[in-house]
Amino acid sequence: MKNYNRTLLAAAFAAVLGVTGCGSDGSDGADGAAGTPGTPGIPGADGADGTSAGLTVTTVNNAYDYTLQLDPADIVVMGSEPFSIKFTVSGKGTGNADVPFSGLERVALYVTSQSENTTDTGAPMLWTNHALANDFGSSMYCNLTGSTTARDGSVVNACTLTEDAANPGTYIGTWTHEGNAPVVLADGNVNDLVRVMIRTYDVVDADGTDISDKILSTPLDFIPATGELAVSAKDSVSNAACINCHGELTGYDDSDKRISKIAAHHNYQKVENCVACHNPAYAADQNDPELGFNPNFNAMIHTIHAGGHLAEWGVLQGDAEEFAEVHFPTELNECTACHDNGNQWKENIYREACVGCHVTVNFETGVGHSDYEIPQADDSQCMNCHVGGLSPATAHKVGKRAEYADLLTVDFTSITAVPSATAGMQTLTIKANVTMNGAVIADGTSLATYNATSNPTGMLPANSLLIGNVDATGKVNSWRDLSISLNLASGTLSGGVLTIVRDVPDAQATGTIYIGSEANVCVKAGKVAGCGEDDLEYANDTPIGNTSAIKYFDLAGGSVNLMRTTDADRITVTEAKCNSCHGTLDYIKGYRHGTYTFDQCQNCHNETNGASGHDASWTKGEDGSTVITPNVSYDNKDLVTVSHRFHSGNWNTIEGIYRDHTGELIGYPSNETDCAACHKDGATFFADDGGLTSGKRAIKVAATSTNPGYYISPVAESCRSCHAHSNGAALAHFKSNGAIVESDAMTDSDLPVESCATCHAEGKTYGLDKVHATTSH
Structure with a gap:
């Protein structure tokens, strides 16, 4: 189990994209006698490549162009009935039309159900992963042959995937092996909520290159007994709450918000995806010196986001030491920063969730559990005390700031x-x-x-x-x-x-x-x-x-x-x-x-305050040492450059946000090129004259009590505030395009406008909207 969870914390694959239409004509017959010309028909909708929009596709350009749809009536994953599943898949054909996606060869099914907890320990509602409950792993593959190779290299049974010949893009999964499929919970309650999601593999673009993002269906929640769609009683954290810091994958519908950056898995994209694995089946003792955390979702998320604080307190151990790099960007006790969907977080109190942050509490002995060190054998008494002044909302001062x-x-x-x-x-x-x-x-x-x-x-x-x-x-x-x-x-x-x-x-x-x-x-x-x-x-x-x-x-x-x-x-x-x-x-x-x-x-962070308290740029060496970036320094507190520098890890500290020896940005929760994480959506950075929209045309540097300071160009200084733009070649590029850099700083603040907008303005070939795009692929 511990080895499996280390795998969960590893990053996944990456690649690129494409789209095309395909189909074939029948063979030509012999020419017949010419007939009377008929009335011309209405032209079909041709796409850019001249093919018909009615054909199927076998490739897609982006992950979000691939749409997999499920219907509860086509799913059997509960009870004694034989397993079955049917789903349809579409992609984008010519003219951007939705057309059937044909040729699918391999998927994985994740099936979980939510049931009432009848014990005095744990959350009131619990997730059960069907495959895990049947000792089969976290998911079940479906492919063309009915068997596949597992992660450990062994050959395992799979469901057999068949495309409906009469309805391209419609797929049927069946179990041809002894017994029922491992995603069927034989003793499950058909009145419980069931969640099904499908991961698709081996989807490529027109050039045959794998699509880089995971291709995941929108999780489907339903009640098997009635086939009605349902809403989980457990999901107290919305995807929108995670997106606030982790960014949003572009291209998906507003009703299907997906999280852009979850570094551990790159990238299970929704909270609903995470609980398929991080559920009570993997619950563990966080005091295990090798693992150091409980991988059940509620406890794990608390421990991860408290990681920086827990590291400062010296209480992280084992694999949990990796969480030391995580510094929660708002008050750690502001529960609603994440819990934005209902009141479960303050009305359902149980030890497992609490100890995810309060890791020094030992409920068996009572050590750390209030000044009275009260032992708790189970969770039956928690709500007797944790109401009123001791409720999570009050004790954590939620909303008080x-x-x-x-x-x-x-x-x-x-x-x-x-x-x-x-x-x-x-x-x-x-x-x-x-x-x-x-x-x-x-x-x-x-x-x-x-x-x-x-x-x-x-x-x-x-x-x-x-x-x-x-x-x-x-x-x-x-x-x-x-x-x-x-x-x-x-x-x-x-x-x-x-x-x-x-x-x-x-x-x-x-x-x-x-x-x-x-x-x-x-x-x-x-x-x-x-x-x-x-x-x-x-x-x-x-x-x-x-x-x-x-x-x-x-x-x-x-x-x-x-x-x-x-x-x-x-x-x-x-x-x-x-x-x-x-x-x-x-x-x-x-x-x-x-x-x-x-x-x-702006009283301090403005273009006329020509001095910096963080003039150097550090990275973390492979051995953990501080490595000072040579020939890179900064001497201003301008709000733009300071903000860019800090959030891009170009700072003189090795904590919070920084770069490691490989150049990877550590500690920043979103995609580093996602300008819209801070900037207005659709922001225009350059004015008509090529200068900044703000009107700022110079930044003072090197000012002291005895030196009035000098002036440099603002666009170049903003760009070089990221590591990729801090070397000598970049400075030469800036200067060749009219920028005044620090080595040539001027005493006059009336500087020429840089020509950066010629190439980098929005809509240009190398516009910021293109080179910093974070579109899913």
Whole structure:
């Protein structure tokens, strides 16, 4: 069993695609006498290759062009009746018409049923894999001969697959060996839900090349007694939830969403597929030092997604050590990040699922099971305690980060300026309405700058202001670069109004000023609390950011200039795309920054902040050592390049997301070329003049307190933020197409527009939409 599960964790095959129509004419007879010409018929629908759209196909271009359909009335997999199955297959013929797919030679059937658990241990409903229950493995092959070679090299019986000669594309499977087929559950309940899926092998394109993706039918759930379609009571995690991080296979219908990247198997594409193998038949003790995890789906998924945390706690062992590379991108206790389909996750409590994350709990002895170390022999008593305050939803604080986002609100209402008594300075007056715990903040409330590590009694781990200028192009000039330090404690509170008065240089007290706050708070019992208090819900290592939208004020009373990230027409990404995987940017940015939106991020991560805290690029050597990529460095914090670098593993850490010694990207859950994982669907990256849609035309680098910095071209810097574009040949290519790279950086920010769009704009031969396409094959 353990060897089998190691196989489950290995990657599968890959290849390419094609499509054609085929058929044959009968032999010609002798010429007859010419007849009277008839009335011309209506022309048939010819395809691009000139063949008739009514013929069958034997190849397909993509996995999603192959459609296998099942009908419950054609399936016998329960009871004493002989096994039988019939299904139809179509592909794309000329003119993109659905036509019968002929010549199928080998498939595998996965059959499971869902029944009520009558014991006091485990989930209320259980999956049974029919083949496993009959000691036959996880599936049954069907082929033309009725026998095949198993994974271990032995010859095993298979069902016999026959194509209906009168109805091409219709296939019948029968069992010609002694007894009944192993996918038939003789003692099964015909009123239980049954799930059937079929995997097809040996499908090729017109060139004879294997289709690279697994070709899987849409799982069919039905009740054998009635033939009615059914809905599983166990599927509390939808495919859409997995797709939020793992990406979506393109080409399939919206009703048939499929997961793009599950690296362990490349690629069983739906949650419904996974339970065909990962079910109670493979349940195991996670304390087994060799395996180290329970391969039953509920427990295994919990352990995998908690892998990075469990590794930090030093509790992974055996094969489970492979999960150490998995870092959950949102709060681990935010159960609804995955459990988005019903309330089973909080209403059906049993040990096996819980211990998938809480791996240090020993239910036999009670060690780790609450402060009272209560032993549990079975699951019959779980729901006696795990309701109310101890329910999973409450104990895991599900949804609380979003609920608590308004505990501290800072709403800036005005900025005015008058000449200061000091030459060359203006006196700025900033006002904001502040609420705390849902009420107007009381006079005298301390908003002093607190760093929770040095002053653990502090209420706010960080509370600086986000402030700076925006020019007419949308470019940000943050005052943090000018050491004009302002924070919430810089002002006074009266009647819920915060007033900050500060002298600033004339050069800053002009035009449009943006302002917001990045304050964080600790929370206890649903209220803002001192970060040194006991029993905090959210402490200084995972605080809650304040709600403070970036506001714009023009000191001359004219129209304000907006950051590019505030203008929807100039930005190709959205916070919603980030939050679909990360939950909220407030959590991802950690305790230092209470930020939720890109315009808050831009205070630091902009094209005028010419310095980087992560200037090198590291990879993980074969022996686990850190290998510094030679001749590659970065010296800017621009939001685009930083985001690309981090998510492509081009960073100076070997944790979370990074590259290994083979160049493989580790830790990123989706396809690395899937731009739509972050960018808007159908985003246009280039403007009419060939520059970026955002209007950004330069990025500052190498700025220090004594060096004003230099400027480089933005497209090249974005491209080289991935490893594949960081070598000398790539830099030469950038330069030959008009890019100013760091070795030739200029003091003038008015740089020429790069000619990248000539080849790489959308729709071009080497357009980003083509070279980064993630279409299934």
